[in-house]
Amino acid sequence: MKEKIIRILAELRPEFDFAKEDVNFIEEGMLDSFDVVSLVDSLDREFGISINGIDIVPENFATVESIAKLVTRNGGK
Amino acid sequence: MLTVVPRKIVSFEDEMANFSFSPAKSKKLALIMGYKKHRIAAEGQTASDFCLFGLNYLIDNGLLKKEDVDALVMVTQSPDYQMPPTSNVLHGKLGLKHDVICMDINQGCAGFEVGLIQSCMLLEQPAVKKVVLLNADVLSPKVSRNDRNSWPLIGDAAAITIIEKSEEENPVYANVKVDGTGADVLIIPAGGARRPHSEETAEIVEDEAGNKRSLDNLVMKGDEVFNFVQREVPPMIKHLMEVSGTDKDAVDWYMFHQPNKFMLNKVADAIGVPYEKMPANIVENFGNASGVTVPTAICFNLGAKLETGSCKICVAGFGVGLTWSSALLNIGGLDFCRLIEF
Numbered sequence: 079m080k081e082k083i084i085r086i087l088a089e090l091r092p093e094f095d096f097a098k099e100d101v102n103f104i105e106e107g108m109l110d111s112f113d114v115v116s117l118v119d120s121l122d123r124e125f126g127i128s129i130n131g132i133d134i135v136p137e138n139f140a141t142v143e144s145i146a147k148l149v150t151r152n153g154g155k
Numbered sequence: 156m157l158t159v160v161p162r163k164i165v166s167f168e169d170e171m172a173n174f175s176f177s178p179a180k181s182k183k184l185a186l187i188m189g190y191k192k193h194r195i196a197a198e199g200q201t202a203s204d205f206c207l208f209g210l211n212y213l214i215d216n217g218l219l220k221k222e223d224v225d226a227l228v229m230v231t232q233s234p235d236y237q238m239p240p241t242s243n244v245l246h247g248k249l250g251l252k253h254d255v256i257c258m259d260i261n262q263g264c265a266g267f268e269v270g271l272i273q274s275c276m277l278l279e280q281p282a283v284k285k286v287v288l289l290n291a292d293v294l295s296p297k298v299s300r301n302d303r304n305s306w307p308l309i310g311d312a313a314a315i316t317i318i319e320k321s322e323e324e325n326p327v328y329a330n331v332k333v334d335g336t337g338a339d340v341l342i343i344p345a346g347g348a349r350r351p352h353s354e355e356t357a358e359i360v361e362d363e364a365g366n367k368r369s370l371d372n373l374v375m376k377g378d379e380v381f382n383f384v385q386r387e388v389p390p391m392i393k394h395l396m397e398v399s400g401t402d403k404d405a406v407d408w409y410m411f412h413q414p415n416k417f418m419l420n421k422v423a424d425a426i427g428v429p430y431e432k433m434p435a436n437i438v439e440n441f442g443n444a445s446g447v448t449v450p451t452a453i454c455f456n457l458g459a460k461l462e463t464g465s466c467k468i469c470v471a472g473f474g475v476g477l478t479w480s481s482a483l484l485n486i487g488g489l490d491f492c493r494l495i496e497f
Contacts, residue, residue, distance in 0.1 A: 110364060111378050112176070112184055112303075115417055119187045131385030131421035136378070 079154070083145050086120045096142065104136045114139050121145070125154030156461075158314045158454040158494045159209040160441055161194040167307050174303035175365030188307070189416030189435065193442025195295045196311040200497075202233045202291035203241045205313030207248055208497040210287070214249075218491050219287070219317060221249060226256040226277045226286040230266040230446050232475070233293050234259060242289070256283070263341070264412050264474025265331070266290050266446020267314070268482050271470070272329050274318045288316040292445040297343055299359070299368035304377050308415055310442020314450030317490075328399040329482035330391060337477035340379045345370035380474065384418055387479050388471060389425040395469065395481050403428065406483070407466040408457065412473055413437035413448040446472060453486070454494040461492040 087096040087103075094108045103109045109117065117139065118129050129152045138148045167190040171181045184190060196205070206229070213219035229242040236244070242257035256277060262269045267290050274286040291313035298309045345356035356370040368374060388411075396403050409432050411419060419435040426433075434456045437448050444451065449470050457466065465487020473479035 112180070115187055116180070116183050119183075119417070128421075128424045131381070131418075131425055134385070134421070135382065 079146050079149065080142050082124055083121070083142050083149070086117065086124060087142075090116055090120070099141075102140045104140050109139055117145075121149055121154070125149055127153045156314065156316045156450055156454055156489060156492045157209050157213060158312060158447065158451045159205045159212075159497050160310075160312045160451070160494060161196045161200070161205075162496045163195050163197055164192050165195050166192045170300070170307070173301050173306070176303060187417050189439040190307040191439035193308070193310045193438070194312065194444075195309075195442070196293045200293060200311075201235055202231050202293045202311075202313060203229075203235050203245055205293070205311070205497055206245055206289045206291050206315065209313055209315045209495070210245070210249060212495060213315065213317075213491075221251055223285045224249075224251055224255060224287050225283040226258075226274070227251070227289065228258055228260065228270055228273055228277070228286060229289045229291065230260045230262050230270040231289075231291050232261055232263050232266075232445060233291070233297075234261075245289075254282070262475070262478060263292070263445045264414070264448075265472035265476065265478040265480040266292075267316075267412075267449040268329065268470055268472045268480035269331060269478070270446070271316075271318070271327070271482055272331060272480070274316075275327055275329075278318065278320055285317065285319040288318055290314045290316070290446040290450060292447060294373065294445065297371070297373050299366070299372045301359075301367035302372065302374075303364070303366055304375050305373055308438055308443045310438075310444040310448075312441060312444035312447040312451055314447045314454070316450060325485055326399075327482055327484040328395060329480065330395055330398070331478065331480035332387070332391065333479075334383075334477045337379070337383060340376045340383070340477060341373070341475045343371065343373050380414070381418055383477055384414065384473050384479075385421060385425065388422050388473050391473075391479055391481055392426050392469065392471065395483055399483050401467075401483060405467065406432070406469050408468045409433040409471070410449055410452045410456070410468055411471045412446075413443055413452060414474065415443070445475070448472075451494070454492055458492050458494070461487055461489045464488075 240259040293311040423433040471481035
């Protein structure tokens with residue numbers, strides 16, 4: 079799952095390295111609110127889920143780990 | 156119900172260069188958010204102009220008699236003047252009788268529902284048999300063309316809904332909630348009494364995301380609006396269904412305020428309603444004209460269906476204020492339900 083997430087992130091913002099650890103994507107400005115919208119759309123399609131609107135908050139998109147947990151929590155495998 | 160939209164169509168594709176998005180990002184967002192084309196008033200056209208055009212259309216086509224109007228309720232955030240009320244101005248231009256209640260209500264996204272509730276309350280008065288509810292906004296002059304949060308979405312429009320007493324039992328269930336602590340989430344900071352317009356307020360400033368706007372322009376905290384809608388709207392609808400004793404699947408249509416396609420689809424998912432029952436096609440065809448999006452959605456998607464038949468419709472609006480409101484009612488057998496251009 080994490081590899082898929084990194085691939086989606088790289089397609090979204092190819093200028094950044096999302097495989098780096100200890101980086102907060104939101105605080106570092108790697109993802110803005112519109113990127114999050116595009117990311118949610120891509121995650122929904124990739125994993126066949128619909129991420130709950132309540133879960134679309136910055137802290138859930140800060141790292142690959144938090145995104146993976148978000149996907150799992152919303153039924154993705 | 157009559158919706159009046161501007162003839163002028165502006166396309167997102169033609170404006171993409173104004174925003175700090177890459178072309179690839181712009182195209183993807185266009186699909187997800189519903190950025191396509193929006194209707195913008197011509198220079199000098201005001202919200203009341205659209206209302207007057209629509210009212211004269213109804214009168215000229217024998218769909219409304221001036222002498223039957225007992226109340227004129229104008230819901231707008233873009234009045235002609237600070238004073239007098241725009242409903243009074245329209246009253247004068249139409250030459251209505253003196254025994255009319257005119258009121259302006261400053262509400263935005265929840266404006267149709269709040270106006271509907273007010274209209275029903277007025278109809279409780281014995282002397283009031285017919286209310287003309289006007290929802291109208293021309294906010295495009297207040298939105299910076301270099302604001303990617305707002306400009307791609309904005310639209311101008313007006314809607315006229317005639318509500319009258321009936322002998323038939325036709326209950327309207329409604330709720331309305333407010334959280335004024337969120338008043339600055341959607342705001343035009345300057346130009347009112349709190350901070351009058353000045354050279355300073357007109358100065359364009361660029362924010363961190365590359366949006367350029369002045370204090371005289373609308374500013375929207377998109378993240379906060381999104382989270383507010385996801386948090387508050389599904390429980391509001393659930394409560395409405397409980398109070399009315401209605402199963403959500405028994406509702407024919409969910410005609411909701413149209414902030415953008417993505418937000419609305421997530422609301423549909425949360426409520427458990429198929430997208431087909433909750434059209435999200437108004438931003439991409441007309442833009443978001445605040446409280447007018449609900450009647451626009453009804454006229455555009457249902458139109459003649461409501462002239463010949465009847466549907467159980469849940470309407471909801473949410474945004475400016477913060478205010479959120481919904482209503483459940485049967486609508487049908489209308490004398491007219493159309494969308495025209497001005």
